[in-house]
Structure formats: structure tokens, C-alpha cells
Amino acid sequence: MKIAIGNDHAGTDYKNAIVSYLESEGHTVSNFGTNTNDSVDYPDFVHPVAQAVSDGDVDMGIIICGSGNGASMTANKHQKVRSALCWTKEISALAREHNNANILSIPARFTSQPQAIDMVKTFIETPFEGGRHQRRVDKIACA
Template sequence: MKIALGSDHAGFAQKEMLRTWLSSQGHEVHDFGTHTADSMDYPDVAHPLSEAVAAGEYEEGILLCGSANGVAITANKHAGVRAAIAWLPELASLARQHNDANVLCVPARYVSGEQAQEIVSAFLKTDFEGGRHQHRVSKIDG
């Protein structure tokens, strides 16, 4: 799977761990940054990643920041992006099943590295159910 991955400084360490882990699982991962733990502005990563997902360049996107709120708000400014915050694997699965989420936002300050892997794994292995949910998802972009 082609995955777009990015974070701000608060999510940097987990992003690095996830990049290595996802690559070892056979995924093609593009790292949109940040590339250091130095303070930076999350929209500088979230906007280009979201544009690439919306354009179909990547099947899924994963963004990390301290609370996941900033990257989720930014990502959802892009038509065609359905970004969802998940701090539990069940929430990641539901975001895929019911909302056809294509960008997962992980709150790096509130989950461990192991939890982040479980959340990402649940997100990536879950399919959109369609059916009654498709009608609702179709209304998102207007």
C-alpha cells in the first residue's frame, strides 16, 4: 500500500518509528516530514500530505501531532480528504468502516508507540462498508 506519513515535532518520534515499521511490513511510505524534533507548524506538513491523498497519489495518509486536533482540522480543509482522530484501534476501524476515512490522525502525546502501531494497523486493515454509509459519506464534500 502507498502511504503518506507526516507529523509535527510532537509526533516526530512516533512518525519515525511508524515509518520504519510500515516499511518493514512492505508498505511504500512517503515521509512528508517533519524531519527533526525542532518546533514547527503542523500545517506545513498536513497541507501537502492532504493534497497528495486527495489527488490519489497515496491510498491512505497518517498524520501525528500532540493531540491530533491540529492536523485533523488542517487535513479536513481539503476536498476529498476525510481525516479522523483515533486514540484506540476500535475508533480507527470505525473511521474506515463508517466514514471511509483516508487520513488517520494520531495523538502522539496520548498514545504509546505500541498503541500507535495497533491504531495504524486497525486503520489499514479495515475496509469501508459502503451501503448505508456511502449515502452519508457522499454528502461530506457537498
């Protein structure tokens, strides 16, 4: 699977751990995040992830910032993107099953790295249920 990842300064260590995990599982990762802990503006690193998902260049995206909120709001401005802010693997599963989320937003300041990796694993392994959920997903986009 092709996965894009992006992060701000709050998520650098998380990104590195997640990339190691994904690559060990055989996934191809496009890194759009910062590689330092120096303060940066999260949209600069989230927009490329969301664009790659929107364009179909990757299968899914992962974005990481302090709260996960700013990153998710930014990603959701892109067409064909359904970014879900998750803080447990159960929410990550529901985001995929019911909302067909294609970007996982992780709040680095409110989850541990093991929790984040569990969420990533769950997110990429959980299929969309379709059915009644498809009708709802079809109503999300405004354009």
C-alpha cells in the same frame, strides 16, 4: 500500498516507528514530516499529506501532532479528504468502516507508540463497509 505520512515536532519519534513498521510490511511511504524535535508549524507538514491523498498520489495518509486536532482540521480542508482523529484501534476501525476515512490523525501526547502502531495496522487493514454508510459519506463534502 502507498502511504503518505506527516508530523510536527511532537510526532517525530512516532513517525519513525510507524514508518519502520509500514516499510517492514512492504508499504511505500512518502515522508512529508519533520525529522527533528524542534518546534515547527504542523500545517506545513500536513498539507502535503492531504494534497497527496486528495490528488490520488497515495492510498492513505497518516498525520501526527500533539493532540491530533490541529493536524486533522488542517487535512480536512482538502477536497476528497476524510481525516479521522483516533486514539484507540477500535475508533480507527470505525473511522474506516463507517466513514471511509482516508487519513488517520494520531495524538502523540495521548497515545503510546504501540497504540499508534496498532491504530495504523487497524486503519490500513479495515475496509469501508459501504451500504448505508456510503449515503452518509456522500453528504460530507460541501463542494
